[in-house]
Amino acid sequence: MNFFKARSSNNIMILFISIVFGTLILFNAIPVQAEEIPISNPAINQQLNFSTGFEHNRTLGERWELRGIYQLEYDTHYRLQTGLSYNGDTGYINGIFIELGYEKIKDTDYSARLKFLGNQYAQYETAANSIIPYLSWDNSDYYVDFGLNYRFTKFTDAGLWNIFDYHGDVSEVILYYRFGWRPPLNNDKYRLAVEFKNNHEFYAGNLGAYGLVINNYYQINKRVKIYGNLGLWQSGSIALSATYLKTTLHAGLEVDL
Numbered sequence: 001m002n003f004f005k006a007r008s009s010n011n012i013m014i015l016f017i018s019i020v021f022g023t024l025i026l027f028n029a030i031p032v033q034a035e036e037i038p039i040s041n042p043a044i045n046q047q048l049n050f051s052t053g054f055e056h057n058r059t060l061g062e063r064w065e066l067r068g069i070y071q072l073e074y075d076t077h078y079r080l081q082t083g084l085s086y087n088g089d090t091g092y093i094n095g096i097f098i099e100l101g102y103e104k105i106k107d108t109d110y111s112a113r114l115k116f117l118g119n120q121y122a123q124y125e126t127a128a129n130s131i132i133p134y135l136s137w138d139n140s141d142y143y144v145d146f147g148l149n150y151r152f153t154k155f156t157d158a159g160l161w162n163i164f165d166y167h168g169d170v171s172e173v174i175l176y177y178r179f180g181w182r183p184p185l186n187n188d189k190y191r192l193a194v195e196f197k198n199n200h201e202f203y204a205g206n207l208g209a210y211g212l213v214i215n216n217y218y219q220i221n222k223r224v225k226i227y228g229n230l231g232l233w234q235s236g237s238i239a240l241s242a243t244y245l246k247t248t249l250h251a252g253l254e255v256d257l
Contacts, residue, residue, distance in 0.1 A: 042075035049083075051227075051252025058235075058245055063089035067252070069201060077103050079113075085202040092122040095202030096163050101136075111136040113147075117204055118163030125157040129165055130204050132176050145178040145197075149204045175207050191217040208236035209245070225254040 049069040056062050069083035078101075085095030101113035115132040134147020152168030159165050178197035186192060193215040198205045200213075211233035219225050228251040235245035 043073075045073040046257040047071040047073075047254065048257060049252060049254045051250050053248060053250035055249075056247045061089075063087060065094070067095075067202065067250075073103075079103050083201060090123050092120065093161065094120050094122075096120070096161065097202060098163070109137050109139045111138070116163055117202070118161065119203060120160055122157070122160060124155075125160070126153065126155050127160050127165075127168075128153040129163050129168065131166070132204060134176050141182055141184075143178075143180045143182075145176070145199075147176040149174040149176040149199075151204070174204070176204055189219050191215075191219075193217075206236065208234065210234055211248075213248075223256045227252055227254065 047070070049067075049071070051067045052064065053067070054062070054064050065088055066086045067083065069081060072080045079099075081097070081099040081101070083095075083097055084093055086092075087094040095118070097115060097117045099113055099115040101111055103111045105111060113134055113136060115130070115134070117130040117132060119128045119130075121127065129152050131150040132147055134145050137144045149172075150166075151172050151174060152166045153170040153172075154165070154168040176199060178195060178199060180193050180195040180197075182191065182193045195213045195215065196210060197213065198207065198210045200211075211231045213229055213231040215227065215229045217225055217227045229249075231248040231250075232244075233246045233248065234242040236243050
């Protein structure tokens with residue numbers, strides 16, 4: 001009986017999140033006065049992102065990984081992202097995500113996004129699936145992501161890579177956040193950003209599992225950009241003393257199709 005109650009509760013929560021997010025997108029997609037909107041063909045932009053990385057983890061040791069991300073943007077407002085992360089140490093996929101977004105609400109600096117994320121630990125027969133609705137604000141110099149991570153963790157290999165399985169052994173609600181700053185030394189070719197966050201594209205951690213990450217980008221031409229980032233991550237804090245977890249180093253290539 002408790003199983004069916006928990007399952008019903010999860011379904012109601014997922015339905016509620018979908019309705020709220022869909023209503024928000026629909027409301028902000030409706031123009032204030034249709035007659036003022038110029039007639040034009042909506043633009044479709046596509047992007048591919050490939051990267052490789054190295055991680056030194058205090059608990060799990062060293063590993064390398066490969067990541068691939070595809071992005072589709074329609075009419076500058078509607079965005080779809082999806083990606084895979086491959087763990088070269090275990091030989092398994094360790095991250096899958098699908099993200100839907102409505103960008104620049106009413107042509108402002110705000111965006112609304114909904115992310116479906118799966119973190120797989122096949123070597124331990126464990127998976128953590130998340131539903132993450134969040135808001136994003138970006139004014140070029142500063143940017144902030146803030147939302148909630150509804151995470152469901154299960155300890156079985158059944159349906160391990162089904163990121164839409166929300167009947168886990170443990171369910172939690174965790175704050176999801178990112179604070180970023182772009183120093184004024186940026187130019188048309190080179191960009192630097194510093195971030196404080198508890199997540200990245202393929203990971204959403206606990207409240208205290210935060211990292212300080214330095215991102216570097218260099219624009220080779222109009223379509224191609226290379227980048228690298230260095231991150232120092234913590235596993236939590238005790239009496240205001242941070243506990244070191246891992247160091248990460250990634251480099252990649254971003255191509256506009």
